[in-house]
Amino acid sequence: MSENLIEAENLVKRYNGTAVVKGISFTIGRGEIFGLLGPNGAGKTTTILMLLGLSEMSGGKARVCGHDPVREPLAVKRRVGYLPDQVGFYDNLSAADNLRYTARLIGLAPHEREAKIKASLDHVGLAGVADHRVSTFSRGMKQRLGLAEILMKDVQVAILDEPTSGLDPLATIELLDIIRNLKRHDVSVLLSSHLLERVQSVCDRVALFSAGNIVLMGTVPELRQKVLGGGFPVEIEAEGEGLHDRLVTIPGVRSVEELGSNKFRLLADSDVRPQAAAAVVAAGGRLYQISDMPSLEMIYSRYFENLAQAEEPLPTQMGKRHAA
Amino acid sequence: MQREGSPWQGLGVVTLKELSDHLTSWRMFVLEWLVAITAVVSVYVTIQQVGEVTAEDPYLLLRFFTRGTPLPFVALLSFLVPLVSIGLGFDLVNSEHNQRTLSRVLSQPIYRDALLFGKFLAGLATISISLIALWLLLIGLGLVMLGIPPGAEEVGRTLVFLLVTIAYAGVWLALALLFSILFRSAATAALAALGLWLFLTILWPLMMPLVANLLTPSGDVLALLNTQMVLARISPSALFNEVVAVILDPSLRSTQQSMFAQMGLMLIERGAVPGAPIPLMQSILVVWGQIVGLVAGTIMLFVIGYVVFQRQEVRA
Numbered sequence: 001m002s003e004n005l006i007e008a009e010n011l012v013k014r015y016n017g018t019a020v021v022k023g024i025s026f027t028i029g030r031g032e033i034f035g036l037l038g039p040n041g042a043g044k045t046t047t048i049l050m051l052l053g054l055s056e057m058s059g060g061k062a063r064v065c066g067h068d069p070v071r072e073p074l075a076v077k078r079r080v081g082y083l084p085d086q087v088g089f090y091d092n093l094s095a096a097d098n099l100r101y102t103a104r105l106i107g108l109a110p111h112e113r114e115a116k117i118k119a120s121l122d123h124v125g126l127a128g129v130a131d132h133r134v135s136t137f138s139r140g141m142k143q144r145l146g147l148a149e150i151l152m153k154d155v156q157v158a159i160l161d162e163p164t165s166g167l168d169p170l171a172t173i174e175l176l177d178i179i180r181n182l183k184r185h186d187v188s189v190l191l192s193s194h195l196l197e198r199v200q201s202v203c204d205r206v207a208l209f210s211a212g213n214i215v216l217m218g219t220v221p222e223l224r225q226k227v228l229g230g231g232f233p234v235e236i237e238a239e240g241e242g243l244h245d246r247l248v249t250i251p252g253v254r255s256v257e258e259l260g261s262n263k264f265r266l267l268a269d270s271d272v273r274p275q276a277a278a279a280v281v282a283a284g285g286r287l288y289q290i291s292d293m294p295s296l297e298m299i300y301s302r303y304f305e306n307l308a309q310a311e312e313p314l315p316t317q318m319g320k321r322h323a324a
Numbered sequence: 325m326q327r328e329g330s331p332w333q334g335l336g337v338v339t340l341k342e343l344s345d346h347l348t349s350w351r352m353f354v355l356e357w358l359v360a361i362t363a364v365v366s367v368y369v370t371i372q373q374v375g376e377v378t379a380e381d382p383y384l385l386l387r388f389f390t391r392g393t394p395l396p397f398v399a400l401l402s403f404l405v406p407l408v409s410i411g412l413g414f415d416l417v418n419s420e421h422n423q424r425t426l427s428r429v430l431s432q433p434i435y436r437d438a439l440l441f442g443k444f445l446a447g448l449a450t451i452s453i454s455l456i457a458l459w460l461l462l463i464g465l466g467l468v469m470l471g472i473p474p475g476a477e478e479v480g481r482t483l484v485f486l487l488v489t490i491a492y493a494g495v496w497l498a499l500a501l502l503f504s505i506l507f508r509s510a511a512t513a514a515l516a517a518l519g520l521w522l523f524l525t526i527l528w529p530l531m532m533p534l535v536a537n538l539l540t541p542s543g544d545v546l547a548l549l550n551t552q553m554v555l556a557r558i559s560p561s562a563l564f565n566e567v568v569a570v571i572l573d574p575s576l577r578s579t580q581q582s583m584f585a586q587m588g589l590m591l592i593e594r595g596a597v598p599g600a601p602i603p604l605m606q607s608i609l610v611v612w613g614q615i616v617g618l619v620a621g622t623i624m625l626f627v628i629g630y631v632v633f634q635r636q637e638v639r640a
Contacts, residue, residue, distance in 0.1 A: 045639055052431055054638045074329040074433040082431035084639075088424025092345065104337040105432040146428070 003030045005065050005157050005188045006051065012059030013046050013212075018086040021046050022212040023060065028157075028188050033179065033202050036192040037296065038209030045085060048159050051190070052082055065156050078106065081150030085162040085192075088143055091135035095126055095145050098134055102149050120151040124178060140171030147178050157181050159190045164198045176202050196296040208300055216303060220296060227299045227306065233291075234266045234273055235259070240285015250275045262288070327435070338442025346412060346450040355408045356454055362404060363458050366397040367465045383601070385474040386464045386481060393557045397462070398568045401489060402561055406496040406525070408451060410517045413500025416443045417633065422510065425593050427638045428579040432517070440633050443587050444501055446625060459486045477574075485571050491618040492564040496521065498625035513547030513638035524559040532556055563618050567611040574601030578610060 006028040007019050013021040021043040028034040036044050036207065049055035051064055053073030062069055064253055065079040089098045099117045108116060121127045124144040134142065143163060150158050182189055193199045200220055202205065208216040208223070216223050224232075231254060236247070239262045239287045247256045252269040259265055266276060280287045346352050370391050389397050417440070420426040430436060459482065467473065472481075499520065503513040534553040556562040567577040608615070 004478065049427070049638060054427065056350075071327040073327070074333065074435070077431055077433040080431070082428065084427045084431075086424050087428055090345075090425060092349075099339070101341055102429075102432060104341075105334050105429070105434055107433070149428075189576055287596065 004028065004063075006034075006062045006190060008051065008060070009062065010060035010061060011047060011050055011057060013043070013050060013055065014058040019058070020212050021050070022224055024207075024209075024212075024214045025060075026207055026214060026217060028190055030056065030156075030188055031183055031186045032204045033183050033189040033191060035199050035203035035206035036190060036209060037196050037199065037203075037206050037300075038194060040194050040200050042209040043153055043212040044101045044194075044209055045161055048082075048161055048190070048192060052076065052080060052159065079155055080157045080159060081155035081162055083143070083146040083150060083151045083158070083160045085165065086139075087146040089134040089137075089142060089145060094131045094133055095121065095137070095148075096130040099149060099152055103152060106153055107200075108152075116152045116154075119165070120148040121145075123181075125152050125174070140175070143167065143171070144176060144178070147175070150182075155187060157164055157188045157190065159192075161192045162194065163191065164193060164195055168209065172198055196300060200296045208296070208303070210304075216299070220299075223296070223299050224294055227303045228294055231267045231269055232271050234268065234271075234276055235289075235291035236264045236266065236280070236287070237262055237275055237283050237289040237319065238264070238280045238287045240280055240283035243280065243283050246279040246283050247276060250279060329435075331435045331437035332441070333433070333438060334440040334460075335442050335445075338434070338439055339445045342416075342443050342446030343449055343533050344509055346446060347453075348580060351411060352450065355411055358403060359408065359454055359458055359463070362400050363397070363461050363465075365517070366395075366400055367462060367469070370397070371469050381473065383478055383481075383574060384470060384572075385463065385466050385478040386473055387591055388462060389482065389485065389568075390572050393554070398485075398565075398572065402492075402568075403525075405455075405489060405493045405564075406521045408454070409447070409493045409496035410500045410514065412447045412450060413497045414514040415515055416447065416501050417504040417509050418480070418513055419504075421508055430638055436634055440501075440630055442566070444497065447497045447501070448490070448494055451497065452490050454494070455489055461605070466582040477604060481571055482536070484604065485568055488564065488567050488571065488615060488618065491615065491622060492507075492518060492560060494622035495618055495625065498622045498629065502625050502629035502632070505629045505636070524579060525561045528559050529556065529562070557614070557617065560618060560621055563614040563621075567614045567618070570607050570611045571604075574604075574607060576607075576610075577602055 004027040006026075008027070009025050010023045011021055011025070012019060012023050024043075024047065026034070036047065038044055046055060050057050051062055051069055053069035053076055057070065064076045066078075067075040069076045089095075090101070093101070096117055099120070100113065100174055103113045103117060118127065118130075121130050124147050125146060125289045126141065126144055129137070129141070134145070137145065145158075147163075158179075163175055167175060176199070179189055179191065183202075191199055191203065203220070204218065205219050206223070216226065218226065240246075244256055244258060244264065247253060247264060247266060250266075250272050252266070252275075254267045255271065257265045257267075265304070266272065271293065275291060277287055367388065370388050373391055395403075415422075417426075420429065420439075431437065463474065463479075463482065476505070496517075500513070500517045503517045507513040507516060532555045533552055535554055536548055539555075540548045540551045557566075570576045570579060602610075
């Protein structure tokens with residue numbers, strides 16, 4: 001992962017004087033899956049379009065596969081595959097014809113064109129409907145066709161904008177599998193999404209985007225450490241005699257907080273969920289619920305909660321100020 | 325700043341794909357039938373009235389284009405060509421937005437230049453194919469029905485007429501393309517293009533004398549007629565009508581001849597025999613300005629569309 005295929009430095013985009021991307025910087029290594037995550041309208045798609053040379057940068061610079069997207073957009077586009085948000089294909093053409101058109105645009109030699117189209121459609125499970133018109137395809141099938149286009153192109157970088165948006169759970173699992181497969185082929189993936197939980201499982205690193213800024217960046221455990229502090233929080237809903245005392249004695253547990261009737265929050269050095277479950281059983285109690293590992297969504301919302309708390313003046317200070 | 329690579333990379337691929345889309349679309353099927361029926365009806369009506377034309381007429385074939393009541397073939401074309409051009413061009417770019425294909429296509433190694441120019445070329449090629457077919461149909465029907473082979477001068481004149489008609493189609497296609505860039509809704513683009521066409525073709529000739537009256541000092545009839553003519557030429561249909569009138573009628577020496585005739589005057593050049601035909605090259609020179617006007621109009625509208633398209637955001 002030492003070689004960076006995407007390098008963005010202080011990227012800025014302004015529309016009518018208003019900055020929508022405010023000087024963001026990040027790098028993506030070869031074979032890395034990098035998630036650009038955040039709510040809709042945060043500036044993710046704009047950033048992607050700037051990296052592809054499809055939108056002018058108002059400031060900063062970028063290198064994609066060693067090329068400048070502003071001066072050498074064709075060189076960048078030859079090496080990058082792009083799956084836009086709600087990808088569209090020509091409805092009057094079949095899946096294979098749509099790929100044939102792309103193959104001609106990218107200049108694939110006629111002798112390798114058909115083999116590549118067939119292989120890529122096979123890969124995404126659309127070989128059986130290769131000659132069907134795209135107008136008959138579901139959204140998930142169109143997303144897979146978009147990935148087939150990227151596979152056919154033999155790219156070094158795949159940029160996927162909201163690839164799981166609007167997909168049912170099964171289609172999402174299939175799509176994430178294909179994305180993992182891209183990584184196995186040493187393709188770097190830049191993945192943008194507002195559905196944090198859906199994509200966190202495939203990302204090596206993530207950048208959390210908010211209002212045109214990257215507010216957090218790193219691996220999920222790193223972000224967890226940064227935002228939630230050291231340790232693993234576990235929430236349990238269970239009933240049993242002396243449960244609090246038993247939970248406190250689990251090796252690695254730093255503190256146990258009672259959140260209400262039968263609800264506990266543990267802070268531990270490591271993942272103690274199996275031990276916590278065992279403690280409930282040992283107490284002859286009943287386990288109703290045990291929390292998942294802290295999700296990106298939790299990290300993200302906690303980050304903003306912390307930020308809001310830090311900015312909010314303390315009531316005592318306010319009182320003092322009034323008194324003065 | 326110099327961009328890498330050719331702006332025309334992928335132009336051929338885009339043009340061929342768009343051409344194939346046009347030629348296989350239901351829209352084109354309907355338009356082609358409309359044009360074909362027009363040709364047959366026009367020839368049939370002209371044949372009915374061919375008794376008025378003598379066999380000695382050296383430009384018998386040209387009468388096929390200009391005779392025929394109530395609407396001669398050229399008048400029908402003047403009406404139909406904008407309709408076909410707008411029909412083919414009103415959704416060239418906005419359909420890419422609406423189908424969400426634009427960002428995906430532009431993420432391939434091509435520039436926007438190739439996409440836009442390819443779409444325009446394909447549209448123009450489609451109309452050209454229809455017009456050439458129509459031209460051949462008319463000449464063939466004329467040959468069969470009259471039994472007299474056309475002369476080289478006649479064929480040359482109809483060929484120039486064909487090229488001018490393609491240029492005329494280019495203006496309306498470029499206008500439709502511009503509106504397809506400006507308006508994301510295809511219906512709005514179609515309505516705007518059709519509205520402008522109706523305004524320039526029907527309303528402007530009615531309004532134009534009033535505007536000319538306001539612009540010229542009272543009493544100066546010649547200045548008034550001159551202003552009227554200049555204002556009339558704002559409409560591509562007026563330019564086209566002036567060109568075809570002169571190209572298809574070798575006896576016309578000026579586009580102003582009909583205007584002078586209205587005033588009871590005859591335009592007689594020094595040494596010229598009134599009513600004597602002039603060679604094709606002379607006819608072309610008479611309407612060269614109008615031909616250049618049509619081509620320039622096409623280029624101007626395309627360039628405006630090009631600039632707007634280059635500045636547009638790709639995202640849907």
